[in-house]
Amino acid sequence: MSALFPTYQRWDLEITHGEGAWVTARDGKRYLDFIAGIAVCNLGHRHPKVLEAVHAQLDQVWHVSNLFQNSLQEEVAERLVQHSSGDRVFFCNSGAEANEAAIKLARKATGKWKIITFEQSFHGRTFATMAATGQDKVKVGYGPMLPTFVYVPYNDVEQLQQAMDQETAAIMLEVIQGEGGVNPGDPSFIQAAEQLCREYGALLIVDEVQTGIGRTGKPFAYQHYGISPDIISVAKGLGNGFPVGAVIGKEQLLEAFGPGSHGSTFGGNPLAMAAANATLQVIFEESFLQDVVAKGEYLKKQLEARLAGLPGLQEIRGQGLILGIETSFEVAPLLAIMREKQLLTLGAGPHVIRLLPPIIVSKEEMDEAVDRIMAAWKEYMN
Structure with a gap:
């Protein structure tokens, strides 16, 4: 039992x-x-550089909270912005948390509520990310979903155009749908999504939880598509097995995530940052x-x-x-x-x-x- x-x-x-x-x-x-x-374990199990970094941090300090300065957070954040379209980073503990933060950031920054996601997408199992997911099987038994989300067939530019309006805060997508069937986005579709965001004053959120941190041969999979997302969510491969997530956003979003706007007790803790820093040092080499x-x-x-x-x-x-x-x-x-x-x-x-x-x-x-x-x-x- x-x-x-x-x-x-x-x-x-x-x-x-x-x-x-x-x-x-x-x-x-x-x-x-x-x-x-x-x-998750993009560098394989017990990669020596990650193992060494975590061992060293274990002998120093494990947790102090985000009330204190954290130079390791600064170092990891700098690596992420150097290799992405973003300028600022918020650290959390998982992909679902990263997507939750991305949703909150988009709504607060735009002052709008509607977010377009896609059929067969997967964004997590918290209440907001479950609602964002375009698969009914994860929603069974939980009652009415949040009304924030509108679902459109993936790779269908025409229906995406029809769904856009002035109340749209963001389009949220995976450039390769992982859980939904390993479905790559057509370049014309992904680029059209970005253009529609620009036309309507919406933000483009790219969920890189499964595809990011080198898995496709670039730091982030969106970089194969010639786009510049406003918000990027990342987790899984970031810590090579140590729980860690992050949201990367552009400078224009800075005021929306000011003091008291969002938080995470364990987010960006020294152990997670040691693992992430070592992981990125290896993977982000050309x-x-x-x-x-x-x-x-x-x-x-x-x-x-x-x-x-x-x-x-x-x-x-x-x-x-x-x-x-x-x-x-x-x-x-x-x-x-x-x-x-x-x-x-x-x-x-x-x-x-x-x-x-x-x-x-x-x-x-x-x-x-x-x-x-x-x-x-x-x-x-x-």
């Missing part, structure tokens, strides 16, 4: 150790990890990001070449090291077979296999993953 609420459909698997792209279960079996904590681009191209080509002709294969899509394999069948049983073959993957909706390996993954590890996917697929079909 568990003392936990059964909010997760847990697998019969407990991970006790991890290193790089591999994890070890309690029974001693080693698994190739193509989940990375759901795009040569490192170029290597991620090459790895993403290699993995996608291998999947396209070797899975071609397999029954049920519909499409392979994504960018960098966030890839989706769409099938004509429900993928849950196939994911279970992959686990039996000691490869960890997850779904993105009922018909998409989502691959999120650590972005330090090697060519040999990618080849091994493709081998195990093929073997599992063939077993499933027999």
Whole structure:
């Protein structure tokens, strides 16, 4: 009998150790990890530079609250603004908190209430971010949602144009929908969203919780699209496994987030900042990001070449090291077979296999993953 609420459909698997792209279960079996904590451990498990930074901070101070100056926060914030369209940063603890802050900031800065989001989006499970999410399954049983949000089909410029008006505070989008099926935005759609924001005096919020911090081969995925968001939310990969989130905003938003306007007891604590600082030092190096681009191209080509002709294969899509394999069948049983073959993957909706390996993954590890996917697929079909 568990003392936990059964909010997760847990697998019969407990991970006790991890290193790089591999994890070890309690029974001693080693698994190739193509989940990375759901795009969290971008540098793999127990990356030496992150481990060293957190160990050093553990010997100094863990928590003092945001009543005090924090030079580590300043350093991490500077790295984030140097590599984004933003100028100011607010630190919190998770992606949902970052999106909550982004929603509050947009409404307060514009004085308007309406926020347009998209079908199949996912922005979190707090009350506001649940309401922002364009998937009904996360809202079941919670009663009426907040009326702030209007939902539009993704990649549909015409319907987005129709939804815009003078009461629109922001458009909030993922440039690649992660939980919704690894759905990349069309460049023309993403750019049209930015232009509409400019025309109507609205703000463009880009949710980079899953796609940010190097996963697509750039610091942030929106940078593939030639746009300049007003607000960027980030978490997951920011601390490489240590809980941390952030909102990055432009200078024009400074007055909206003045003293007393928002806060977080644990946000930007010294341990989280030590982890984030070390993570960004590694990932934001240009040569490192170029290597991620090459790895993403290699993995996608291998999947396209070797899975071609397999029954049920519909499409392979994504960018960098966030890839989706769409099938004509429900993928849950196939994911279970992959686990039996000691490869960890997850779904993105009922018909998409989502691959999120650590972005330090090697060519040999990618080849091994493709081998195990093929073997599992063939077993499933027999």
